Amino acid sequence: MIGIMGLYHDGRLVSGSRGAPGTASREALERARDAATAATDFTWVALSDPTRAEVDLVADVFHLEPLLLEDATSRQQRAKIEIGDQRLFVLLKVLEWVDDTSDVETGQVACFVGPGYAITMRMGRAEDTDIVSARLAAHPELAATGPLSVFWAIADVVAREYLAVGEAIQSDIEEIEQQVFSDQPSQAANRIYRLNRENIEMRRAVQPLLPDSQRLARESLPLVPPPLHPYMRDVGDNILRAGDMVDGFDSTLMTMLMASTARQDLLQNKDMRKISAWAAIIAVPTAIAGIYGMNFDDMPELHWSFGYPVVLAIMAGICLLLYRGFKKSGWL
DSSP states (O other): OEEEEEEEETTEEOTTOOOOTTOOOHHHHHHHHHHOOSTTOEEEEEEESOOHHHHHHHHHHHTOOHHHHHHHHOTTSOOEEEEOSSOEEEEEEEEEEETTTTEEEEEEEEEEEETTEEEEEEESSOOOHHHHHHHHHHOHHHHTTOTHHHHHHHHHHHHHHHHHHHHHHHHHHHHHHHHHTSSOTHHHHHHHHHHHHHHHHHHHHHGGGHHHHHHHHTTOOTTSOGGGHHHHHHHHHHHHHHHHHHHHHHHHHHHHHHHHHHHHHHHHHHHHHHHHHHHHHHHHHHHHHHHHTSOOSSOTTTTOTTHHHHHHHHHHHHHHHHHHHHHHHTOO
16 A cells, blocks of 8 residues: 655645555656655655555655665564665564553564655554654654654654553563562463563564664764754664663563572472471371281280370370471471
């Protein structure tokens, strides 16, 4: 699906320039491309889960590089930012936290920025173009800087989603910490493994962006207009924060897994000690009863009238002494 989001002039969407999604033809795309005449004018074209024919059409009209197109349409491609003298290509993995299943859903969005145009390509779960266009409408002074403002709007929303997912993972980690030190730590191991998998998904989205995020945070990109510098710095800071969260979660989850395993071993040792203690206590009457059950005629006190209660008292006394000893040592 191809949608011509409109021509932006002096930071505002020109009235009547927006077309219905899915209706853009080659002629409409060429008119939209040629409409950007001023230095900061740009046309925004948005593709949503496009077919190969739609991708080829937009690439032919705007002269996009074939290798970058392959990256933009591949779901296996890692996130990246490529910055040239006048062009920029960005591929971002978009994350969404699902509360019901505690899973991270991943989509991707690619952004091509060049003189007079900004082209976005969404695959799977990704930010809706209405959110991005609303952000541009709320900041016309940034849209007036040119097509790079579209990249800022997308990157800002995506970076904030990274932090939201990180906060959701942090909340789950706090719940697991309580479970690890509960009476049933064995149930926490499965949650730790699942949460670690979601953290790996977040790492795949964030880690490749960290070097360029540092450049954004230091305002060291000549391509970025001065009015966008503080906003780009904010995007870079948010991505760096997300990277720090990923590293922290990785360490915390590993520590929690070790603690959960240690707690399981401790509880198993306690159970084994209890079993061993009760087995030792039960062994006393079992041994005495086994001896007196041998059916020999000449056995001590066999025919004594008080023999039976005395033997029972000896059994109970020894068992009581053993019980007190095990209780004192913490085995029971």
